[in-house]
Amino acid sequence: MHPILNEIGTVFIPVRDIARARDWYCDLLGVTNEGEILHGHLYVLPMKGTSIVLDSKIFAEDHIFKVPAFHLNTKDIEAAYTFLQDKKVELVTGIEHGHWFNFKDPDGNLLMICMC
Template identity: 45%
Template sequence: MEIVDQTESVKGESGEQPISSPLLNRPGAVFIPVRDIEKARDWYCRILGIPSSTVTIMNGHLCSLPVDGSGIILDTMPMWGGNAPGGAPTFRTPAFMLLTEELDASYAFMKDHGAELVTDIQDDHWFVFRDPDGNMIMVCRA
């Protein structure tokens, strides 16, 4: 599909008339399913260089991380299986990526911080790791 303008009108490949959508054409935030909200907050804050003491847990299950761009929200997801014995399903494929200008240093950093590295650095551009809950997350060269 071809984006016509920023007012959410799109023109399909078949040449039909542009349509208008009330949805914005940009993502808001990524929700990451976690089992222990406090441990997850502390781990993500550590790898992202955010003081965990400055990040609030809301309603006992949500934690919005202060990041640039689209947000990252950690959530035990009580409505989506979080109350089940295994918790909400984890990301079995990377659902989003974190950017870096220092790919080798980022790979070493994740290794040093005990992340399970799923891949080595691929194509001198990216790698994938698992967070403590098993979610796969990609890191890409900016």
């Protein structure tokens, strides 16, 4: 058996304010923020599949995602785009090729939503 598995366990996102980031991401994903902030700087988002961990200890301007490190899935790209417009989220692109778009979180991390 190979000692390194071919799967991703967690993606860490650098954030300035852990409580504010927790609330923003939970609202974005439509999940409750029932979990606790760990060690004063970590919050594990309740995800299906690969985990996302928000971490305020690793935040620095040069650590934010300047390109998307992953994408969030949607079954309706138009509805996802409109949802973020209505929330006044900073949209970086329009819907590209009818398939994906980029946006920023409040800390400036570049994220992507893509049709699955």
